[in-house]
Amino acid sequence: MFATATGCGSSVAVWTDGEVPFVRSTTEVIDLMLDLARVKPGDVVYDIGSGDGAIIIRAAKKYGVRGVGIEIDQDLVLKARNNAFKEKVEHLVEFRVQDAFDADVSPATVVTLYMLPEFNAKLRPILERQLKPGSRVVSHDYPIEGWTPARVERVPGNLVHDHSVLLFEI
Template sequence: MREGKSGFEQNARRSQKRLAMTLGALVGLVLCGIVIGQRLGTSSWRSQSSMQQRPPLDVPYVPTPPEVVDEMLRMAAVTKDDVVYDLGCGDGRIVIAAAKKYGARGVGVDIDPQRIKEAHENARKEGVADRVKFIQQDLFQTDLSEATVVTLYLLPDINLKLRPKLWRELRSGARVVSHAFTMGDWEPERTANVDGRMVYFWTIPPKKMGSTGVKP
């Protein structure tokens, strides 16, 4: 009887041990699942937060072909004395070209932080980082008074909204060049067709005393 009882107790202890190990494993799996779920939830929240913080873009990013960049700068007669502002600068190619080819200073403005990052890197690679700068900003909030040349590749409605600001803030004689889109009833002084892509050119005329930004 003692031997039978001892064997029974040993089996019972082994069963309890296996049960405890099984329960421990199950608890571990549950806790692991909770941690993973929390991490995934945090990652998802961060991803959603990042998307929410990304500024809305009024104009999709479409790079200007190099031959159009060259024509825009040529049409504006850019020199080393100019300060070229590119509104909606994308990867910075226009102001970088102005600095590299003509020795001008340049300022690129874009609301997209990714484009600004690319522009800084491109300027560094081209060796003109000391002559250009890039600002992450809404172009309608940008002070244009320093610019002698403004380049654009926006959209027709954005050009029209921007037009009073150009007249108001740019000095007389400043040049404006737009790729693809006009300025409504503000007739361009010159146009060029570059492989089917239109380029338009205007000059800010002498300002009248007390001008409020209404069309000259």
């Protein structure tokens, strides 16, 4: 559940329970995630918790790569599919209503995440089991317990905090 905290003329969403909230990454953060992952033609990008599809759609538009979004919220999947159609990349992308812990991500060469640390920790064994050597995992803001990032870059944010982008290599 979200609660909204306000003060100093701004508001921020605050996470209050076990659900992982949808918070869209900025275009600047998305571009840095894709750049750090060295996305190139032939890559297959999976976004776990894909929300409105922004990362997968950006990867398809910018690099011409195929992408798969995994999202548990059916309404967000419908929005992502509509966004892909509007951006004319529906032939390159797919959005699935699926629990991340049941997903087969083995075709991915790049996996993107904007999930809380607890979620990332639970996802780590799945990524270790399914991803091939040379695959890249990029996380917006949050580490993956037990993994050391190959690179960490920062993006200036808003009043609340700056953003971190962490690259992990399999």
